Amino acid sequence: MRLLIIEDEPGIAGFLKDGLEEEYFAVDVAYDGKSGLDHAMTNEYDLIIIDWMIPVISGIEVCRQIRKSGSVVPIMFLTAKDTLEDVLFGLEAGANDYIKKPFAFEELLARIRVQLRSKHQGDDSLRAGHLNINPGTHQVFYETSEITLTPKEFALLEYLVRNKEKVCTRSRIIEHVWDIHFDSDTSVIDVYITFLRRKLEHAGCGNLIQTIRGVGYIIRES
Amino acid sequence: MRLLIIEDEPGIAGFLKDGLEEEYFAVDVAYDGKSGLDHAMTNEYDLIIIDWMIPVISGIEVCRQIRKSGSVVPIMFLTAKDTLEDVLFGLEAGANDYIKKPFAFEELLARIRVQLRSKHQGDDSLRAGHLNINPGTHQVFYETSEITLTPKEFALLEYLVRNKEKVCTRSRIIEHVWDIHFDSDTSVIDVYITFLRRKLEHAGCGNLIQTIRGVGYIIRES
DNA sequence: GGTTTTTTTAAGCCAATTTTAAGTTTCAGC
DNA sequence: GCTGAAACTTAAAATTGGCTTAAAAAAACC
Numbered sequence: 111m112r113l114l115i116i117e118d119e120p121g122i123a124g125f126l127k128d129g130l131e132e133e134y135f136a137v138d139v140a141y142d143g144k145s146g147l148d149h150a151m152t153n154e155y156d157l158i159i160i161d162w163m164i165p166v167i168s169g170i171e172v173c174r175q176i177r178k179s180g181s182v183v184p185i186m187f188l189t190a191k192d193t194l195e196d197v198l199f200g201l202e203a204g205a206n207d208y209i210k211k212p213f214a215f216e217e218l219l220a221r222i223r224v225q226l227r228s229k230h231q232g233d234d235s236l237r238a239g240h241l242n243i244n245p246g247t248h249q250v251f252y253e254t255s256e257i258t259l260t261p262k263e264f265a266l267l268e269y270l271v272r273n274k275e276k277v278c279t280r281s282r283i284i285e286h287v288w289d290i291h292f293d294s295d296t297s298v299i300d301v302y303i304t305f306l307r308r309k310l311e312h313a314g315c316g317n318l319i320q321t322i323r324g325v326g327y328i329i330r331e332s
Numbered sequence: 333m334r335l336l337i338i339e340d341e342p343g344i345a346g347f348l349k350d351g352l353e354e355e356y357f358a359v360d361v362a363y364d365g366k367s368g369l370d371h372a373m374t375n376e377y378d379l380i381i382i383d384w385m386i387p388v389i390s391g392i393e394v395c396r397q398i399r400k401s402g403s404v405v406p407i408m409f410l411t412a413k414d415t416l417e418d419v420l421f422g423l424e425a426g427a428n429d430y431i432k433k434p435f436a437f438e439e440l441l442a443r444i445r446v447q448l449r450s451k452h453q454g455d456d457s458l459r460a461g462h463l464n465i466n467p468g469t470h471q472v473f474y475e476t477s478e479i480t481l482t483p484k485e486f487a488l489l490e491y492l493v494r495n496k497e498k499v500c501t502r503s504r505i506i507e508h509v510w511d512i513h514f515d516s517d518t519s520v521i522d523v524y525i526t527f528l529r530r531k532l533e534h535a536g537c538g539n540l541i542q543t544i545r546g547v548g549y550i551i552r553e554s
Numbered sequence: 555g556g557t558t559t560t561t562t563t564a565a566g567c568c569a570a571t572t573t574t575a576a577g578t579t580t581c582a583g584c
Numbered sequence: 585g586c587t588g589a590a591a592c593t594t595a596a597a598a599t600t601g602g603c604t605t606a607a608a609a610a611a612a613c614c
Contacts, residue, residue: 217419217420217423220423247498247499248501248548249498258544260570261545261571261572296573297591297592298572298573298574300590300592301573301574301592301593303592304591304592304593304594307592321591321592323580323581323582323590323591324590482559482560482561483561484560518562518563519564519602520561522603522604523561523562525602526602543603545570545601546571546602557614558612558613559610559612560612561608561609562609562610563606563607564605564607564608565604565605566604567604567605568602568603569602569603570599570601570602571598571599571600572597572598572599572600573597574595574596574597574598575594575595575597576595576596577593577594577595578591578592579590579591579592580590580591580592581588581589581590581591582587583586583587583588584585584586584587
């Protein structure tokens with residue numbers, strides 16, 4: 111589990127880093143908002159801890175920017191404030207939890223575990239490269255832009271991505287996506303592959319679906 | 333919003349059910365741990381309230397079992413204890429919040445609202461663009477003008493806004509807003525979407541609710 | 555108990571999606 | 585390079601599903 115801590119006070123940052131590393135987390139530290147945001151955007155973390163009051167860019171703004179990029183990484187705030195108003199303000203900016211300073215390390219740890227648990231199990235999205243598919247909401251994203259698909263288009267793409275790196279034969283596709291179990295000489299698959307390719311291309315995600323002539327199709331990560 | 337209460341004292345259970353239904357939640361009650369766990373596993377709730385001390389299976393064990401199944405539903409504990417030790421124990425078991433008995437109904441309500449807010453998605457407040465929803469007073473404002481909604485209209489709009497930027501499927505809507513859990517070919521949703529759109533349009537807030545054909549609806553900020 | 559408001563049902567219409575079908579292009583093997 | 589099979593593209597037909605309206609049923613209010 112990889113964590114990012116954005117905290118300017120070296121004392122607190124060091125205390126957190128050491129304590130969390132003892133718990134076998136991989137911990138990065140950033141000492142201001144700008145550098146923290148930089149880290150968050152260029153690396154993949156399992157959780158981010160942000161102090162409310164940090165230099166250059168405020169904690170709340172960092173949080174907002176991270177959410178704006180489409181990331182759903184769990185974010186926890188460290189704050190000296192704990193009026194209901196401030197808490198709500200933080201939650202609105204996209205935070206998942208907050209903890210008031212001074213805090214017991216034990217409590218922080220327990221709350222981190224709650225967040226990690228809930229995030230990991232809640233995220234059942236499928237991926238292929240920068241393409242993200244969420245079967246729960248029927249949404250597809252390429253990087254940060256959403257691709258709107260019809261139900262059949264979605265079902266086909268979902269099947270291909272679930273079986274990425276594997277060749278999907280035409281007969282398997284027609285069975286799994288169309289639920290047709292007898293031989294038929296339909297060309298729906300061709301048509302829908304065309305639809306999908308067009309929409310993916312338009313979103314900047316060209317060349318994802320490759321043809322295996324005489325057999326079927328395949329999606330490769332690279 | 334659909335809640336489950338697991339509480340063996342009929343007095344408290346009834347008091348909670350009535351009070352929460354007055355606030356337009358859909359409320360189910362279970363009177364022991366076993367039946368509560370059963371409900372939790374076979375239905376989808378937005379939040380679960382569990383008493384620490386209940387018969388057959390303890391509250392803490394019910395909580396653990398729910399988490400073990402992979403569910404991330406917010407769980408709140410009712411408890412007579414509130415030492416740090418007990419709180420940590422509850423958090424470890426997978427709870428999101430706890431409230432000490434005896435409690436004020438108002439406080440419970442506020443905590444429920446915080447959980448619902450923070451859970452559904454990071455940047456979720458009950459706002460969508462210039463639309464403002466107040467679950468406490470059941471009022472809706474667009475900019476400065478109030479929009480008068482019936483209870484069902486309000487519940488539907490609230491559910492959509494709580495899940496803004498996410499697709500709300502027809503089956504989820506019928507479960508969480510109408511509390512209907514079997515397949516039915518009703519068209520109430522369509523009708524209420526029409527009602528809402530008409531009232532929103534009339535207030536100058538057109539185009540808020542978008543249709544995802546074959547799937548459901550979504551509210552987007554922009 | 556009657557009146558008003560809210561909720562649900564049902565039916566016709568329209569638009570988006572899905573399928574069919576036909577013409578065009580690409581590719582592998584000769 | 586030729587040839588035939590497979591895949592691609594396009595347009596039009598068929599189907600499905602959502603929107604709207606009106607009226608019936610249920611609930612809330614006096």
